């Protein structure tokens with residue numbers, strides 16, 4: 001059923017209880033609610049916004065950004081049913097298997113689960129995200145032929161899945177799910193022992209009322225920035241916030257730095273967009289983190305797929321002399337080479353830096369909750385990955401004689417500042433790792449089951465639980481994790497003794 005909190009009273013909540021209460025109805029919350037309800041359990045799904053984005057709801061997302069220049073915090077997310085899927089671009093790819101493994105030179109890296117734990121959820125994730133067909137298997141000029149690199153594939157949600165439009169009628173008709181819109185979760189109220197959550201306190205923006213919702217288990221699916229903010233604002237029993245005895249909540253904020261690093265001319269015709277990523281040996285040998293280089297077609301080719309010599313001549317070769325000479329020779333010989341222009345865009349993983357973090361600002365939202373303060377930082381390793389990664393691709397293009405690259409001056413000059421938001425995309429709107437998954441409670445916030453360390457019945461969903469960020473867009477993995485969490489919860493909920501109503 002779908003309820004609007006405007007038409008409910010605190011008594012309505014007091015008179016009921018649910019097996020599971022989920023806060024936040026974006027891709028994570030909706031996927032999770034459907035999975036658990038599909039196994040016969042009663043679910044309360046609390047959504048702070050309405051059925052469509054509205055300024056009145058966005059105002060709760062305002063906050064301070066005090067680190068690297070970042071998108072406006074009320075612009076990079078949407079606070080309405082369906083969450084940020086209301087404006088996502090539909091790029092999808094699972095994380096690499098290597099993203100889950102610890103790397104000796106990347107402190108804290110590694111997940112307490114392997115990718116195998118998520119693979120069984122791939123098919124259902126692809127149905128939920130309406131993924132288009134597998135990419136065109138026709139090899140491009142770079143795929144599989146660039147020394148030290150392998151091709152990586154993306155798929156696109158087609159037509160791009162908006163979770164509100166896709167699921168609102170199903171949720172309205174559901175007998176197991178009670179979706180309450182305009183019901184903002186404010187804080188979690190723990191029991192006296194401080195090892196379980198008893199209730200979620202919630203509010204409606206237009207009225208003065210506060211209500212409390214009871215359930216056997218609780219999951220926060222508020223997004224990569226709001227999950228830590230909610231925990232830090234839950235100060236009833238713990239001054240430092242819930243699940244934060246080891247000062248881990250909000251740390252390790254990761255994005256996917258996105259930078260256009262230059263242009264290249266390829267010898268062979270090229271279709272739209274292709275991606276490569278470094279092989280393990282190169283990654284470890286060069287001390288770079290995981291990344292993908294996007295080859296984005298710049299210009300339509302001539303009808304035969306070639307472009308003229310003048311364009312080739314303009315490309316400043318970033319390679320060793322021998323290769324430059326071969327190119328010059330080809331040009332002198334007057335041969336028209338098959339080639340096309342591409343832009344090179346690098347998308348990288350970030351180091352797990354505890355100082356790149358989310359904390360609480362002093363000022364407050366209209367409910368009186370402290371707002372978000374984001375301090376996004378790029379570590380030396382991140383800068384090295386961006387610059388060295390770009391050079392490695394440029395060098396490999398020349399060595400493989402597949403083309404020539406011209407890198408932008410800031411890539412080659414280590415002292416130069418990185419482009420800002422006026423000049424480039426900078427990041428991907430992917431907010432990750434702020435309540436990361438860890439086997440050791442001293443290194444993260446949730447365990448391998450997404451359960452907050454030290455809590456019986458409090459779980460988190462979404463990209464805040466990513467232990468590392470990899471380079472792939474996060475929503476595919478978010479949905480996989482939600483489905484896996486759904487099965488875990490259904491298993492625990494099936495035994496009332498294991499998860500009693502607190």
Ligand SMILES: Cc1cc2nc3c(=O)[nH]c(=O)nc-3n(C[C@H](O)[C@H](O)[C@H](O)COP(=O)(O)OP(=O)(O)OC[C@H]3O[C@@H](n4cnc5c(N)ncnc54)[C@H](O)[C@@H]3O)c2cc1C
Nearest residue numbers: 024026027028048080083084089090091185223462473475
């Ligand atoms: C411009 C843009 C383009 C993107 N493109 C891509 C892409 O191509 N591929 C990709 O993988 N990802 C992309 N993303 C990221 C993608 O949108 C997110 O990964 C995804 O939406 C996260 O899902 P979520 O459910 O974890 O969080 P969200 O989508 O943020 O959902 C959180 C939900 O919680 C609700 N909520 C928040 N606070 C409260 C509260 N206090 N009480 C109750 N409810 C609350 C919100 O209203 C929302 O419904 C893009 C993002 C943006 C902004």
